[in-house]
Amino acid sequence: MLQAMRDDEKMGRITLAQVAEQAGVSLSTVSKVLNGRQDVATRTRVKVERLLEAHAYRRTTRSASETPLIEIVFHELESIWAMELIRGVENVAKAHGTGVVLTESGTRHAPGPDWMEAMLQRRPLGVVLVFSTLPDEVKQQLRARSIPCVIIDPAGDPDPDVPSVGSANWNGGLAATRHLIECGHQRIGVITGPEDMLCSRARLDGYRSAMTMAGLEVDPSLILFGDFHVEGGYDRAAEILSHPQRPTAIFAGSDLQALGVLEAARVRGLRVPHDLSVVGYDDVPIARWASPALTTVHQPLRRMAEEAAQMLMRLRAREPVSTRLELATSLVVRKSTAPPPEN
Amino acid sequence: MLQAMRDDEKMGRITLAQVAEQAGVSLSTVSKVLNGRQDVATRTRVKVERLLEAHAYRRTTRSASETPLIEIVFHELESIWAMELIRGVENVAKAHGTGVVLTESGTRHAPGPDWMEAMLQRRPLGVVLVFSTLPDEVKQQLRARSIPCVIIDPAGDPDPDVPSVGSANWNGGLAATRHLIECGHQRIGVITGPEDMLCSRARLDGYRSAMTMAGLEVDPSLILFGDFHVEGGYDRAAEILSHPQRPTAIFAGSDLQALGVLEAARVRGLRVPHDLSVVGYDDVPIARWASPALTTVHQPLRRMAEEAAQMLMRLRAREPVSTRLELATSLVVRKSTAPPPEN
The missing domain is CATH 1.10.260.40 (lambda repressor-like DNA-binding domains)
Structure with missing residues (x-):
């Protein structure tokens, strides 16, 4: 370095x-x-x-008393993703002997001016931002000071101007749905994320393609947009499960939504997976700890953060980096999926 | 400042x-x-x-180009506690316009020498350590450089030499058990944490006192030490639930252990809370998202971290601080507890 x-x-x-x-x-x-x-x-x-x-x-070169820092900025630490992302950046920082400065700042669209001022004074090696887009002003300020930045963008809506790391949402939706079809399900509901997030759309399109490729009908009344939170998953599942022709499986679009689906099933006396199969998305630690443990799509959050931090190091060294890196997702089969009940 | x-x-x-x-x-x-x-x-x-x-x-005073930092050090970020503690320190840092440097380092007993060297070069305002004890050498190094430090110690085993923040474990165990007794339970099992952690002992003693004060017998075969993890909770619950005189309630000692109890009940076809009541401990976010949502003891982790960071600020300002601060715990009643089934 x-x-x-x-x-x-x-x-x-x-x-x-x-x-x-x-x-x-x-x-x-x-x-x-x-x-x-x-x-x-x-x-x-x-x-x-x-x-x-x-x-x-x-x-000019830092003085001997200064030590190198990597900044990571979230607009909300509340997110279930935050811990995995922090660990990824910390892993790379440790390997390079640098510290990690963590900030919660701004809105979904940009870090706040307070952070910008403090960060510029800290003169970090680089900045990992967990935002989907950055205002031109922020990009300009970082560029003028030669501070490299990389966006971690699990929402799948990358700013083409800034190097970013995401994951393969469409493939994840496809894999989740294919697994349910292979279990024997034909009537499959889906709760995806918010309508205005690209990752929600991509997962839903993966679901549609899997259904179509298997020659199964896509019933629009079984497709709902959620909010990626437990409560939203619960409400949407309650709606789907009161459908006159109840599906035998639900692809829940996120692990938190899947927890809501589990609760909606429990309240109705439906046993998972005997009466209803459920697939989550993300594979955060709670997926493993749910009862039953969730079959889910692994989104490699820690690896995504490691890649982002490594891209920073390469940018510092003026090595070439990809503008957009998309890591593979993979299905993890646990206990919340099984063949459908016999009629 | x-x-x-x-x-x-x-x-x-x-x-x-x-x-x-x-x-x-x-x-x-x-x-x-x-x-x-x-x-x-x-x-x-x-x-x-x-x-x-x-x-x-x-x-001497920092140069204008340096910005103040608070350090927080964990021996493992894996812990379910980590996120809440980070948020608490971040809240105080934000209010004081300082950055937060996060490090995972060392063992359960001390941060590693790498961290020490990098930290001394960063010259932070102070250090929040999530360890139970510190080696004399580390204390000496911090003291010689007038870097204040505070320990966050959810394990309840404070180093008397260093200011620390914990919470009232004994009272938590008492409240959890009293709630089950008030629901009408008489035969109550307990899974506490590791035998060598004071917080496990304190919670267990709270359980014993509640039982004794209510005139209920404490059956030693219903008292098990766990590991604070889901798998341990599952194994111990499997043991308790195969007891010839199965208890109608289990105080699970941590939320993760409670999740293991839920799974052990599910596998046996026992409905929570109808057939078995379960109380957790910690009130981390997953407690709310479990199915059913866990009745648990709220350990104010975020507040504990806020207090620790504020103590640092007072130490910097040479204001007096308590050597040991113990914050109150409180019972949160959700859906995993109910009166025992009728015989």
Whole structure:
């Protein structure tokens, strides 16, 4: 890493004084911009950032008392995904002897300005963002300071401008549904995620393709959009299970939704898997601990985070990286699926 | 915070050159010790640290480009507790505008030397450690550098030397058992944690006291030590449920063990809570998502972490802090408990 940084510096030839001169501002203003201070007019900031970027400005080597950090930013730590992603980044950080700074900030669409300011002062090696898209302003600020960033995007809606890591949602939906068909199910309900998330759509399309390829009818009244949470899974399952022609299996779209389906079945006195088969999605630890343990689609969250952190390291070293990496999903068969009950 | 730091500096009057002179070593050796470098003989390091501590040495104010950090260290991030604790520290960090550095390091008994070296270079505001005890050497290294540390100790076995935050385990065990007694149960099994953890003993003693105070017999064959994991809960429950005089309720000692009990009941065709009542412990999110949702003892993990981080801030400001803070636990009644079945 250090070697790579030294090489980088040879490429950046401009001094801050030169940037200040070209921008027609004081050196202290340039320094404020670099440090992410908010007391600089936007127009001035953008002008300075453009110059920094155009000249590929890089900071000089860190002082001996500073240690390298990788930042990981979530918009919500509440997510069941968060722990697995943290562990993935931590694994790579440990191997490279760097620390991991963790922040919860902003909305689903962008980290907040507070984080940006603090992060710029910390001068991390790079940033892993668990967001689907980034505002142009954020991208510009990172680029101007040569701070590489990678998006982990389990939602499957990558920003084409930023390197990102996701997983194969369509294939996951296909594998889940095929497994149910192979068990002998023909009438299969599906609860996917929110309508406005691409990963929900991809999983649902995988379901449709598996049904169609097996010559099975897709009954639109058995297709519901959920919210990826337990309560949503419960409500949708209650709706599906009160259908006059109740399905013998439900592909639940997420493990949390599958837990809701288990509860809806229990309340109705339906035994899983004897009366109803259930497949989840994600394979977070609770999938294994459910009663019965969930058959589910493994989304390699930890590996996705490891890949993202490794991409950062390669970006630092100016090595080529893929713009979009999509890791394979795989079916994990446990105890919540079985052949349908005999009529 | 900044004000407090400036006050601190007035108290520390020794320079590094004076420390070097008194220790009979070079200034660069003193600097190596301060930065946690490992290429210093242990005897020299200890001598320098003692002098630093004796003279209450404090570093000078941070440079403007450095931002304050709080460190949180786990020996394993796998733990179901980790996420809640991270969120608690993050909440306080956000309020103080500091970053959170997260590390997984070492064993159950101490963080590793790698972490120590990197942490000393990061110069955090303070350290929250999720360990039960700390080796004297680690305490000494932190003390010599005036880096405050607080232990979060859900295991209930606090190091008397270091400020720590735990929760009221005995009261939790009492509340769980009293609730079952109030439901009408008389024959109550208990699966507590590992025999060598104080929190397991405290919860079990709470159970015993509740039974004794209600005039109920404690059957030693219904008391089992577990491992706080799902599989252990399953195995112990299988043992208890095959008892010739099967209990009508089990206090499971942790939510994960309670999930194992639910599965053992399901496999035997026992309905929870109709045939068997189950109480967990911890109230981690999965307790709410179990089927049926678990009645459990809420251990305020997030609040414990918030308290620990706030204690750090008070220690920085040289305000008095308690050596040991024990937060209250509380019973959360959900759907896994009911009156016993009629004979």
